[in-house]
Amino acid sequence: MTRTNKNRAVREARKTWSVVVVYEDDPARGRAVVFCDQLVGKFWARFEFDVSWWSFARLADAASATEAADRAIAADLIAFATNREGDFPPPVKTWVETWLTRRGDREGLLIDLLDPVVAAGGGEGWKQQYLRDAAHHGALDYLTQIPQDISLTIPDSLDSFSQRADTVTSLLDDILHQQTPPPNLTSKG
Numbered sequence: 383m384t385r386t387n388k389n390r391a392v393r394e395a396r397k398t399w400s401v402v403v404v405y406e407d408d409p410a411r412g413r414a415v416v417f418c419d420q421l422v423g424k425f426w427a428r429f430e431f432d433v434s435w436w437s438f439a440r441l442a443d444a445a446s447a448t449e450a451a452d453r454a455i456a457a458d459l460i461a462f463a464t465n466r467e468g469d470f471p472p473p474v475k476t477w478v479e480t481w482l483t484r485r486g487d488r489e490g491l492l493i494d495l496l497d498p499v500v501a502a503g504g505g506e507g508w509k510q511q512y513l514r515d516a517a518h519h520g521a522l523d524y525l526t527q528i529p530q531d532i533s534l535t536i537p538d539s540l541d542s543f544s545q546r547a548d549t550v551t552s553l554l555d556d557i558l559h560q561q562t563p564p565p566n567l568t569s570k571g
Contacts, residue, residue: 396431399532402450402457404474406438410463417461421528428533441470442473443552447480454481459491459532460522462513466497469508478512482520491532492517 403418405411414435422431434453440446454460464470472477492511517524 383469396428396430398432399459399535400453401431401433402436402454402460403433403463404436404438404450404461405440405463406465409523410465410495410497411437411505413437414461416462417463417493417495417528424528425532438471438474441477442471445475447473451481451484455485455488457490459493461493461495462509462549463495464497464509466507466509469511470512475512478516485520487521490520490522491525491529492520492522493527496526 401418401421403414405414418431418433425431434450436446436450441450492513494510496510497507514524516522523529
């Protein structure tokens with residue numbers, strides 16, 4: 383492969399979106415699978431996806447909860463698939479609060495995959511209210527469906543600056559790979 387083709391391949395490399403999916407039970411996991419299929423179907427031409435799956439039961443295990451928290455801290459998108467009834471179990475709430483405090487002001491999306499009863503107008507339950515509050519506390523965008531676009535960052539945010547700093551435009555690539563002769567070090571005189 384020539385240098386030009388290598389440079390083009392690097393420029394055209396797709397960004398990988400880290401996705402954490404938390405689900406309550408098998409029916410909720412089914413909704414999450416449909417969501418992930420739709421997400422990948424809509425954006426696969428521009429993005430790669432690294433998806434990790436965490437059940438409520440796994441989050442009750444300390445080692446799994448720590449691993450899941452590390453993934454959520456770095457995630458671009460965190461999706462919750464729950465049932466409408468009841469509240470989150472204490473281990474799940476502890477897990478959410480752990481990664482929220484460690485995440486800082488990093489941009490991201492929190493997607494609430496609503497139970498069909500809620501989506502059909504059954505009202506917001508305790509879980510949905512908790513997730514909305516968690517998203518607000520963590521400076522995450524709270525959504526209940528696949529976003530129209532996932533590539534936008536907030537202008538003048540740290541993530542926006544970092545993304546621009548990592549971008550190698552064709553002009554910058556040409557400058558970096560330009561063969562210039564060394565300066566003349568001999569002085570006239």
